[in-house]
Amino acid sequence: MRRLAASLLAVTLGAAGIVAAVGQSAAAHGAEVFPGSRQYLCWVDAVTESGALSPSNAACADALAEGGPNAYYNWFGNLDSNGAGRTEGYIPDGTICSGGDRGPYDFSAFSAARTDWPTTHLTAGATYEFQHNNWAEHPGRFDVYVTREGFDPSQPLGWSDLELVDSVTDPPDTGGPGGDNYYYWDVTLPADRTGRHIVFTHWVRSDSNENFYSCSDVAFDGGDGEVTGIDGDPGTEEPPAACPDETPGVPGAARASSITATGAHVMWGVAQDGCVTGYDVLDPATGAVLASTDGSPMVDLTGLDPGTSYDVAVRSRNDNTGAVSTATASTTFTTLTEDDGGGDAGACEVTYSAQSWGDGQRGYTASVTVTNTSDSPVANWSVAFEYPGGQTVDEPGWSATVTQSGTTVTAAAPPWSTTVAAGQSVTFGFNGATASAGQHPAPQDFTLAGAACDA
Incomplete structure (x- = not known):
């Protein structure tokens, strides 16, 4: 699955140099490449060696006939410069895949309801590395939705x-x-899905109001990332039996998250070159293998010592030959002490912002950044505050589980980011509505793990 996604992207961007030759503008910023979005897989299906477009997929061919070539040559440009994180009430039903049709290129045809779009085959309940091309880099948040x-x-x-x-x-x-x-992160998909579904990815920039949109057609049928419906149906072909002469490429940088007293979640970028059958997580000082995978770019380390600093690096393997790659640069993390679970924070600071939207301007999108200014980490963090003006919250928010009881709003740590280290920050957000148009009194009484914050 990982090699397929990477090879499709290489094919796509290998032809990208032709874009300038045919006079098209490559001015925008990214799209989901695994699971492949409609605009991305249609470009892969359509582009020829000469740069001309000749899609074999019927849905892709109809989208080209309806909207023209700009959405193909700029497949990474499905955007709204004024999106500002807005969803329901701003983007009409039926136009979600094209972001409400407010962008510089015509992606409206990619919102068509039909069952013959290129499809990625997945297993319900499994964890996959999502990949979103960064044709241009921007800080921000990725929200992943799956149809019910x-x-x-x-x-x-x-x-x-x-x-x-x-x-x-x-x-x-x-x-x-x-x-x-591309950007990458792991997503565990719902376990109760069967048959055809849509994965909608919403990229919300934090440095501007610009947003990006991707719809990926998937089938929950026990697959492992195979793609059907494009020229050659690469997902239906048998993989090569072996690649004995290829040296495995070096993985992308490793990082650690969800750190506890005795464990940590480590993930890294897939190797882009050579033949890779698996990965090893190493102690770079001794070369000892701490954990191994059969191709997954993530692993949970367990049995670690509390309050201890660890250095880890990752290398890839070609088990057909026994060859291994050069290890990545090491990443360092420190496990929590046994008594860090209580979450006693000495001090914290909060930045809160909200932007109005929607009919009558009662809707709003809020962003909250909380910095732990104490000398100790806060495990299993939670943030609470009071809304004094009758504001309501659309649960559950993003990058935290946001709930509301009366005037009190509480944001609980997500499973992938449970600890706020000393001096570090967490950011979460949510949509909501005000009691009346234009009235959004500032929230009050922020706390981190029960300790008062400066706001």
């Missing part, structure tokens, strides 16, 4: 069909912009 069980793909996609299943802020990437690099 019982969704009818022959009907227009509406907000009531979608469930938010994952959100991540500023994930790592495999390298700089303008090529075949």
Whole structure:
């Protein structure tokens, strides 16, 4: 699965140099490449060696005939410069995949409700590395939605069909912009899905109001990332039996998250070159293998000592030959002490912002950044505050589980980011509504793990 996604992207961007030759503008910024978005896989299906477009997929061919070539040559440009994180009430039902049709290129045809779009085959309940091309790099948040069980793909996609299943802020990437690099993070998909569904990815920039949109057609049928419906159906072909002469490429940088007293979650970028059958997580000082995988770019380390600093690096393997790659640079993390679970914070600071939107300007999107200014980490963090003006929150938010009881709003740590280290920050957000248009009194009485914050 990982090699397929990377090879498709290489094919796509290998032809990108032709874009300037045919006079098209490559001015925008990224799209989901695994699971492949409609605009991305249609470009892969359509582009020829000469740079001309000749899609074999019927849905892709109809989208080209309806909207023209700009959405193909600028497949990474499905955007709204004024999106500002807005969803229901701003982007109409039936136009979700094209972001409400407010962008510089015509992606409206990619919102068509039909069952013959290129499809990625997945297993319900499994964890996959999502990949979003960074044609241009921007800080921000990725929200991942999956259609609910019982969704009818022959009907227009509406907000009531979608469930938010994952959100991540500023994930790592495999390298700089303008090529075949991408942001990556792991997503565990719902276990109750069967048949055809849509994965909708919403990229919300934090440095501007610009947003990006991707719809990926998937089938929950026990697959492992195979792609069908494009020229050659690469997902249906048998993989090569072996690649005995290829040296495994070096993985992308490793990082640690969800750190506890005795464990940590480590993930890294997939190797882009050579033949890779698995990965090893190493102690770079001794070369000892701490954990191994059979191709997954993530692992949970367990049995660690509390209050201890660890250095880890990652190398890839070609088990057909026994060859291993050079190890990545090491990343360092420190496990919590046994008594860090209580979450006693000595001090904290909060930055809160909100932007109004929607009919009558009662809707708003809020962003909250909390910095632990104490000398100790806060495990299993939670943030609470009071809304004094009758504001309501659309649960559950993103990058935290946000709930409301009366005037009190509480944000609990997501499973992928449970600890706020001393001097570090967490950011979460949510949509909501005010009691009356234009009235949004500032929230009060912020706390981090029960300790008062400066706001």
